[in-house]
Amino acid sequence: MSDTMRTVNIGLIGLGTVGGGTARTIEHNRDEYLRAYGIDLRIAKACALDPEQAAAAGIPAEAFTTDWHDVVADPAVDIVVELIGGEHPATEIFEAAFAAGKHVVTANKALLGRNMERLCALAREHGVQLRCEASAGGGIPIVAALEYSLAGNRMLTVAGILNGTTNYILSRMASEGSDFADVLADAQRLGYAEADPSADVDGFDAASKVAILSSIAFHTRVTTDDVYMQGIRDISPVDIDEARKMGRTIKLLGIARMTEDGIDARVHPAMIPSDHMLASVNGAMNAVFAVGDSVGETMFYGAGAGSYPTASAVVGDVLELARAIARGERPEAEPEPFERRVAIRPIEELRCRYYLRLTAARADDALPAVADTLEAFKIAVAEARQVVDGGERSVIVITEEAREGDVQAACAELAKLASIERVASLIRIEDTAAWAEGAEANE
Amino acid sequence: MSDTMRTVNIGLIGLGTVGGGTARTIEHNRDEYLRAYGIDLRIAKACALDPEQAAAAGIPAEAFTTDWHDVVADPAVDIVVELIGGEHPATEIFEAAFAAGKHVVTANKALLGRNMERLCALAREHGVQLRCEASAGGGIPIVAALEYSLAGNRMLTVAGILNGTTNYILSRMASEGSDFADVLADAQRLGYAEADPSADVDGFDAASKVAILSSIAFHTRVTTDDVYMQGIRDISPVDIDEARKMGRTIKLLGIARMTEDGIDARVHPAMIPSDHMLASVNGAMNAVFAVGDSVGETMFYGAGAGSYPTASAVVGDVLELARAIARGERPEAEPEPFERRVAIRPIEELRCRYYLRLTAARADDALPAVADTLEAFKIAVAEARQVVDGGERSVIVITEEAREGDVQAACAELAKLASIERVASLIRIEDTAAWAEGAEANE
Numbered sequence: 001m002s003d004t005m006r007t008v009n010i011g012l013i014g015l016g017t018v019g020g021g022t023a024r025t026i027e028h029n030r031d032e033y034l035r036a037y038g039i040d041l042r043i044a045k046a047c048a049l050d051p052e053q054a055a056a057a058g059i060p061a062e063a064f065t066t067d068w069h070d071v072v073a074d075p076a077v078d079i080v081v082e083l084i085g086g087e088h089p090a091t092e093i094f095e096a097a098f099a100a101g102k103h104v105v106t107a108n109k110a111l112l113g114r115n116m117e118r119l120c121a122l123a124r125e126h127g128v129q130l131r132c133e134a135s136a137g138g139g140i141p142i143v144a145a146l147e148y149s150l151a152g153n154r155m156l157t158v159a160g161i162l163n164g165t166t167n168y169i170l171s172r173m174a175s176e177g178s179d180f181a182d183v184l185a186d187a188q189r190l191g192y193a194e195a196d197p198s199a200d201v202d203g204f205d206a207a208s209k210v211a212i213l214s215s216i217a218f219h220t221r222v223t224t225d226d227v228y229m230q231g232i233r234d235i236s237p238v239d240i241d242e243a244r245k246m247g248r249t250i251k252l253l254g255i256a257r258m259t260e261d262g263i264d265a266r267v268h269p270a271m272i273p274s275d276h277m278l279a280s281v282n283g284a285m286n287a288v289f290a291v292g293d294s295v296g297e298t299m300f301y302g303a304g305a306g307s308y309p310t311a312s313a314v315v316g317d318v319l320e321l322a323r324a325i326a327r328g329e330r331p332e333a334e335p336e337p338f339e340r341r342v343a344i345r346p347i348e349e350l351r352c353r354y355y356l357r358l359t360a361a362r363a364d365d366a367l368p369a370v371a372d373t374l375e376a377f378k379i380a381v382a383e384a385r386q387v388v389d390g391g392e393r394s395v396i397v398i399t400e401e402a403r404e405g406d407v408q409a410a411c412a413e414l415a416k417l418a419s420i421e422r423v424a425s426l427i428r429i430e431d432t433a434a435w436a437e438g439a440e441a442n443e
Numbered sequence: 444m445s446d447t448m449r450t451v452n453i454g455l456i457g458l459g460t461v462g463g464g465t466a467r468t469i470e471h472n473r474d475e476y477l478r479a480y481g482i483d484l485r486i487a488k489a490c491a492l493d494p495e496q497a498a499a500a501g502i503p504a505e506a507f508t509t510d511w512h513d514v515v516a517d518p519a520v521d522i523v524v525e526l527i528g529g530e531h532p533a534t535e536i537f538e539a540a541f542a543a544g545k546h547v548v549t550a551n552k553a554l555l556g557r558n559m560e561r562l563c564a565l566a567r568e569h570g571v572q573l574r575c576e577a578s579a580g581g582g583i584p585i586v587a588a589l590e591y592s593l594a595g596n597r598m599l600t601v602a603g604i605l606n607g608t609t610n611y612i613l614s615r616m617a618s619e620g621s622d623f624a625d626v627l628a629d630a631q632r633l634g635y636a637e638a639d640p641s642a643d644v645d646g647f648d649a650a651s652k653v654a655i656l657s658s659i660a661f662h663t664r665v666t667t668d669d670v671y672m673q674g675i676r677d678i679s680p681v682d683i684d685e686a687r688k689m690g691r692t693i694k695l696l697g698i699a700r701m702t703e704d705g706i707d708a709r710v711h712p713a714m715i716p717s718d719h720m721l722a723s724v725n726g727a728m729n730a731v732f733a734v735g736d737s738v739g740e741t742m743f744y745g746a747g748a749g750s751y752p753t754a755s756a757v758v759g760d761v762l763e764l765a766r767a768i769a770r771g772e773r774p775e776a777e778p779e780p781f782e783r784r785v786a787i788r789p790i791e792e793l794r795c796r797y798y799l800r801l802t803a804a805r806a807d808d809a810l811p812a813v814a815d816t817l818e819a820f821k822i823a824v825a826e827a828r829q830v831v832d833g834g835e836r837s838v839i840v841i842t843e844e845a846r847e848g849d850v851q852a853a854c855a856e857l858a859k860l861a862s863i864e865r866v867a868s869l870i871r872i873e874d875t876a877a878w879a880e881g882a883e884a885n886e
Contacts, residue, residue, distance in 0.1 A: 025737045028883075029597055035783065036662045037594070133592065139738035141584075141592030148591075149576060149584030151480070152758025154472055219479045277744065280723060287742075294468045295582035295745060295755035299730075301720065302741035308883045312738035315595025329772055340478070440471075440751045 005034070008322035009044035011071035011102075013093060014083035015053040018107055018134070019046075021307030022083065022314045023057035029315075039322045045071045072096045079321050081314060082106045087114070094119055098126040103331065105317040107134035107310055110199075113208030113224035116215055124333035131317035136209040137162065139309030140302040141316065142288045146216045153292025155217040155258065157435040162209040162254040162267075164284035164304045165200035166232050168192045170240075170250060170269075171282040177237050192284060202231035203267040206254040210265055214256035217290070220342040222256070222265055228347040230268035230426075238389045239357060239425050242396055243271045249279040250427065257435065262343035264350065270430040271355060278432075289435060296439045348405030353382070353429035356397040356407075358414060359421040360386070366395045366419040373417065374399070377410040394424065448477070451765035452487035454514035454545075456536060457526035458496040461550055461577070462489075464750030465526065465757045466500035472758075482765045488514045515539045522764050524757060525549045530557070537562055541569040546774065548760040550577035550753055553642075556651030556667035559658055567776035574760035579652040580605065582752030583745040584759065585731045589659045596735025598660040598701065600878040605652040605697040605710075607727035607747045608643035609675050611635045613683075613693060613712075614725040620680050635727060645674035646710040649697040653708055657699035660733070663785040665699070665708055671790040673711035673869075681832045682800060682868050685839055686714045692722040693870065700878065705786035707793065713873040714798060721875075732878060739882045791848030796825070796872040799840040799850075801857060802864040803829065809838050809862035816860065817842070820853040837867065 010026075012019055026033075026041055033039050046059040047068045054064040065071065072080055072093060080097040082090055082104060090111050097104050104123065106112070112119065112135050123130040133143040146155065161167050165187065172183045184201065187193035199205045207227040214222040232252050243250050248271040257264040272279055277299055281287040286304025291297050303309035324331040360366040367384055374381055380400035387394050399407065411423045453469075455462055469476075469484055476482050489502040490511045497507040508514065515523055515536060523540040525533055525547060533554050540547050547566065549555070555562065555578050566573040576586040589598065604610050608630065615626045627644065630636035642648045650670040657665040675695050686693050691714040700707040715722055720742055724730040729747025734740050746752035767774040803809040810827055817824055823843035830837050842850065854866045 021737070025595055028736070029595065032597055032662075033594075140741060141588045144587065144592045145584045148763050149587045149759045150755065151476075151762045152468055152472065152755050154475055219475075275723070277720070277723060280718070280720060292755060293471070294464070294751040294758070296752055298583060298743070298745035300741070300743055303739050308737040309739055312593065312595050312735060315737070316592045319594045320591050327775055332770055440467075 005038045005040060006326040007040040007042055008078050008325055009042050009076045010079045010081055010318055011074055011077035012043050012046040012081045012083065013068045013071050014085070015046060015048035015057045015059065016083070017307045018310045018314065019048070019083040020053065020057040021311035022081065023059060025308060025311040025315050027058050033319065037319065037323055037326065039319070039326050041318065041322060044076045045074045047071045068093055069096070072100055072102065077102060078325055079103045079105060079318055081318065082108060083314065085110065087111050091115070094130070095122065098122050098128055101126060101128060103129045103131070103321050105131045105314055105321070107314060109135040109205065109208040109212060113211040116212060117221045120333065127330065127332055129321060129331050129333050131321065132212065133317045134310050134313035136212045137286055137288055137300065138302065138304040138306065139312040140286060140288065140300045140304065141313065142213065142290065142300050143216060145290060145300060146213065150290060150292050150295060153294045155290065155292050156438050157255070157257045157291040158213045158217045158288060159253060159255040159257070159435055160288035161251055161278060161281050161286050162206040162288065162304065163200055163252060164286055165193045165197065166252040167281065167286070168284045169201070170232060170235065170252060173235065173237065174240050174249065179237060180233060180235055201233055203229040203252065206252060206267040210254040210256050210267060214263060214265055217256065218258055218263060218342060220263070220340040222263060222344065226265055226344045228266040228268070232269050234425050235269055236425065238387065238394060239355070239427060242355070242387070244274070246271065247274050248272060248429070249274045251278055253430065259345055261349060262345035264345045266347060266350070268428060270428050272430050272432055276432055291436050291439060293439055297436050348403070348408065350404040351401055352431055353401055354399040354407050355425070355427040355429055356399070356411070356423060357425040358395040358397070359424045360393045360395050361419055361421050366417070369417050369419050370395055370397060370414060373413050374410055377406045379406055379410055448481045448483060449769040450483040450485055451521050451768055452485050452519045453522045453524055453761055454517055454520035455486050455489040455524045455526065456511045456514050457528070458489060458491035458500045458502065459526070460750045461753045461757065462491070462526040463496065463500040464754035465524065466502060468751060468754040468758050470501050476762065480762065480766055480769065482762070482769050484761070484765060487519045488517045490514045511536055512539070515543055515545065520545060521768055522546045522548060522761055524761065525551060526757070528553060530554050534558070537573070538565065541565050541571055544569060544571060546572045546574070546764050548574045548757055548764070550757060552578040552648065552651040552655060556654040559655060560664045563776065570773065570775055572764060572774050572776050574764065575655065576760045577753050577756035579655045580729055580731055580743070581745065581747040581749065582755045583729060583731060583743045583747065584756065585656065585733065585743050586659060588733060588743060589656065593733060593735050593738060596737045598733065598735050599881050600698070600700045600734040601656045601660045601731060602696060602698040602700070602878055603731035604694055604721055604724050604729050605649040605731065605747065606643055606695060607729055608636045608640065609695040610724065610729070611727045612644070613675060613678065613695060616678065616680060617683050617692065622680060623676060623678055644676055646672040646695065649695060649710040653697040653699050653710055657706060657708055660699065661701055661706060661785060663706070663783045665706060665787065669708055669787045671709040671711070675712050677868050678712055679868065681830065681837060682798070682870060685798065685830070687717070689714065690717050691715060691872070692717045694721055696873065702788055704792060705788035707788045709790060709793070711871060713871050715873050715875055719875055734879050734882060736882055740879050791846070791851065793847040794844055795874055796844055797842040797850050798868070798870040798872055799842070799854070799866060800868040801838040801840070802867045803836045803838050804862055804864050809860070812860050812862050813838055813840060813857060816856050817853055820849045822849055822853055
């Protein structure tokens with residue numbers, strides 16, 4: 001045992017999947033923390049609406065409360081751990097904890113995606129820290145990497161697979177050739193997707209994480225509303241098959257790049273080379289590329305969600321605060337993290353190659369009209385052909401590099417053509433090599 | 444700019460590949476550190492034997508010295524950055540810097556692989572920190588992940604590709620079907636391998652990193668001498684080809700596992716499933732799996748060497764110290780990091796499947812005698828067959844799970860058989876799934 005020993009008390013608000021995993025992780029490994037760091041980590045108070053959750057998490061009756069105010073007000077509590085998610089009462093918990101001089105550790109991506117700047121500033125005003133490793137990438141230590149280990153770099157890109165549910169669905173669609181709706185239903189049955197899957201499949205969850213990670217990486221404010229968002233509902237087996245023929249794999253990516261024209265921040269399905277490392281990230285796993293001018297490409301891989309992996313990130317944050325407290329320090333927030341205001345580049349200014357799938361009313365006649373329409377918008381076509389899948393006839397178009405605004409406008413016109421039923425898919429062909437443009441590494 | 448601004452002075456010893464990259468990284472990004480962290484990071488003093496290196500690194504004449512004592516003795520210097528490598532005078536530099544109350548940041552894996560415990564204890568005695576992110580995995584932030592982000596876990600395994608030179612050689616052998624010697628010569632010509640390649644190709648470099656990473660992960664002392672070591676000189680195109688037929692890829696792995704019988708620490712070529720993420724790590728890149736009981740499998744990927752990537756790790760460590768200094772804290776070493784003494788499990792106790800390639804004097808007769816010999820050691824054979832490669836006849840044996848001690852003893856007997864010339868290759872078939880045994884994650 002260490003020569004300095006200090007009890008650090010945490011107050012745990014929320015005992016669901018992540019909160020329960022956090023309580024159990026601390027219980028399992030308490031002796032290890034004592035031995036390795038001289039810290040006796042205790043859950044002094046824990047709050048949930050359902051007392052049965054407390055029992056399942058091993059919280060003794062005397063430490064349990066159904067009122068979060070009891071946790072924040074407890075003078076023994078050094079660190080408040082908020083694991084209920086959502087904007088309210090999480091916001092009020094943060095405010096009350098800061099006002100009481102307590103540090104906050106959270107996994108709340110929805111809240112931080114919208115209000116990170118204000119809450120970090122508030123923590124700083126009160127001389128305490130707000131730590132959020134678990135809010136992006138689950139157990140993957142990407143937040144700490146961007147805040148500390150890679151701090152010597154000018155960051156160029158943070159991009160990757162940030163949502164496990166959609167990666168699980170796309171992985172199964174690719175391996176089984178199944179439809180989105182069928183795999184989603186099965187994923188819901190197996191607990192990989194929520195009853196209301198919108199936050200995952202429409203990209204909101206990943207967009208929150210893009211907002212958090214790009215705020216940290218680029219030292220500026222990016223909110224969820226700044227992030228362009230397109231989900232995976234329109235991805236069909238035909239698209240996955242066509243991608244495969246091109247040597248590509250479809251993944252839902254969250255991408256944040258620092259460009260000369262501002263921050264390019266977006267979530268959408270993208271075709272990436274099948275030999276790219278992200279292409280082999282399957283199932284519910286997450287992986288994030290972080291590219292800096294000195295370090296070049298790095299990648300961080302692990303479970304992006306789940307009880308114990310997310311608990312790992314929460315307890316890592318808790319222990320870092322606890323170790324500072326045990327050394328007799330008062331861990332303070334860093335100065336003005338989001339002072340810079342970098343413009344967000346509108347999605348219309350994105351330039352890449354595009355894959356379009358148009359369902360054709362009379363397929364035989366569609367190609368010339370499609371070509372004419374694209375030409376009118378000065379979009380060069382690399383390849384255009386018809387495919388028949390079951391009864392459905394489609395036109396597949398691969399463009400040369402084009403401007404998103406032009407492609408969007410062209411799609412609106414394509415949808416009006418008599419020979420075209422609708423624009424069924426628009427998938428960006430991501431230039432992953434561009435993520436490392438400007439890196440001095442690997443010379 | 445931030446409301447608190449503080450100049451932090453570093454003393455840089457060594458201006459070679461990594462030292463030069465460190466100086467240039469700081470020069471490129473100084474404004475960013477000032478803006479983001481309120482830190483004016485300056486190289487107050489820099490030391491090299493060759494003044495031309497100083498000029499190339501942009502060090503002004505008045506800050507340059509050829510005597511490292513000048514750096515350590517400079518009262519302006521807050522942090523000493525040691526980037527000369529080797530045991531001496533690096534050891535003396537550490538001792539002098541600690542005695543002068545200065546923190547040390549280093550990339551010196553050879554020194555730390557042998558003396559980490561003593562040097563960390565010495566830093567602690569003097570109330571300063573020794574930081575070594577760059578000593579394992581180059582730019583990959585694996586040290587910080589183990590020290591901080593994953594601290595809530597009981598770590599089970601740290602394993603991966605820890606040497607870029609050997610991975611470059613094996614990757615080219617696999618893609619080109621070339622011999623080890625030819626690729627090594629070409630790698631030396633291209634600067635991927637040293638004139639004396641022994642530290643890389645014989646596994647010493649990777650073993651140092653295994654010692655450092657397992658010491659941190661398992662909170663105990665592991666030194667380079669504790670790590671079993673086998674290099675890649677014996678790997679032939681036949682082995683790579685046979686592995687491919689088994690759906691496997693040969694990589695030089697560094698592996699540290701906490702087992703019930705002690706720490707299993709080893710560096711050797713291993714056959715891993717070709718769809719394992721480490722199998723797609725090619726060229727000079729590194730990747731490390733870190734498996735914890737809560738987080739499950741995580742992987743960290745990036746450039747394991749090179750001027751700028753290694754500088755990224757060095758500057759990350761420097762900035763973390765600098766940020767604490769700027770907050771008015773005195774960053775202290777953690778208490779007693781290596782107090783626990785966990786036994787090292789002897790390599791003889793390893794149990795896995797083995798691939799053996801025996802060059803046969805008279806191949807037609809060799810199989811029965813080989814089978815008899817293995818049976819005498821109670822080693823079950825899954826597959827045994829003859830292959831002819833050019834003029835060379837070999838016997839390939841794949842065993843069922845066996846004890847290393849028995850396999851080593853059997854190989855000594857096999858070499859004595861009249862029908863066998865020599866045991867040309869012994870390659871372990873790594874059970875990568877076992878790395879996550881005991882994890883509660885991903886339930």
